[in-house]
Amino acid sequence: MCCMGTAVKSEGRVYFTGGVSAVLMGWREMTIDVDLKAEPEPQGFFECLPRLKDELDINIELAAPDQFVPALPGWQDRSRFIARHGLLSFYHYDFYGQALAKLERDHPRDRHDVTSMRRDGLVNVDRLRELFQSIEGQLIRYPAINPDQLRASVMDFCSASD
Numbered sequence: 001m002c003c004m005g006t007a008v009k010s011e012g013r014v015y016f017t018g019g020v021s022a023v024l025m026g027w028r029e030m031t032i033d034v035d036l037k038a039e040p041e042p043q044g045f046f047e048c049l050p051r052l053k054d055e056l057d058i059n060i061e062l063a064a065p066d067q068f069v070p071a072l073p074g075w076q077d078r079s080r081f082i083a084r085h086g087l088l089s090f091y092h093y094d095f096y097g098q099a100l101a102k103l104e105r106d107h108p109r110d111r112h113d114v115t116s117m118r119r120d121g122l123v124n125v126d127r128l129r130e131l132f133q134s135i136e137g138q139l140i141r142y143p144a145i146n147p148d149q150l151r152a153s154v155m156d157f158c159s160a161s162d
Helices: 002-007 019-024 045-056 095-105 108-119 125-141 147-161
Strands: 012-017 033-038 059-062 080-085 088-092
Touching: 002 045, 002 080, 012 019, 019 033, 019 108, 045 059, 095 108, 095 125, 095 147, 125 147
Parallel strands: 012 088, 033 059
Antiparallel strands: 012 033, 080 088
């Protein structure tokens, strides 16, 4: 994080998601890649990624939940601060957005992460239901999503947690 923070030439935010959040939160020991999103994108951000990828010997992907499910209202305000290095502030991407993207994908590892989010108090099932319902009408814009299947997955997860 600090190399990236000193390599850029303007301020910005970097949001970590997926395996990075899982490792930093202690839910997993490792991840195979670093998924991140910059917003606003700092000057020099893309230029520093290849060097960082080589130094860490890890795959870096520009990926965030809002590429797989509609962005949830207020996601930036709910994103959890991690640290500031140089000109960059680092955050966990909103855990509700991460939870919905993971429930949509529905891999066992993703289910474990979402269960960990609930257990650690980062996701409340009533709020997850509410946020899902707020974006449900936008699912048509994501042709890879089966809306009925995602709804069932979200409601099953929330019901099992009650």
